[in-house]
Amino acid sequence: MAIIVDKVQKRKDIALSCVELFIQSGINDLTISQVAKSAGVGKGTIYEYFKNKEDIVFEIVTILMQRHNERKKEKLSHAKSTKEKIICFFDFFYNPEDSDLREIYKEFVAINMSTQNQEMIAFQTECHQSYLKWVDEIIQEGIAKGEISQDSTKLIQALFSMSAGIFIHSLTTHNITDVQEELTSYIDALFNVIQRS
Secondary structure, eight states: OOOOOOHHHHHHHHHHHTHHHHHHHOGGGOOHHHHHHHHTSOHHHHHHHOSSHHHHHHHHHHHHHHHHHHHHHHHHHHOOSHHHHHHHHGGGGTOGGGHHHHHHHHHHHHHHHHHOOHHHHHHHHHHHHHHHHHHHHHHHHHHHTTSBOGGGGGGHHHHHHHHHHHHHHHHHOSSOSOHHHHHHHHHHHHHHHHBOO
């Protein structure tokens, strides 16, 4: 009797078995042979499930983002004020539980910027739009509760841009050494303007 393989799960298993390898070596210094060895499969099996190393990084990001979103929902359910929810929402850029995702995400962004992979761009666009909607819901709830001003909705896109900018700036310069402190300081200043007394 033939063994039935769940190809979707097998793809996930292979990708997840390589997370540490990608974090330690980076995509440029890895070979498919190393990936296969880390996954405990033959080189041919890797090509059966993935087009290339970039495709593996994409799969890892997809899986880790789903896990991140589940944790974020749970954390947000415990946050009481709009400000706490916003701080919680943007803790991706520094919280310890997302460190693997941040490292793989850097590879993902580098691939995307250098190759303009349309599938990755579509994924990134969908994630961004989903997160904008999520933050808009948090802001709308804060307005409805009378915590923040109606004009707060105009700041959502800028909040995303600033948060991502702080993160990228921390990676590419020596000017930001503590992302958490920088983001919290920015959000504190923002809420000093939008919070209703």
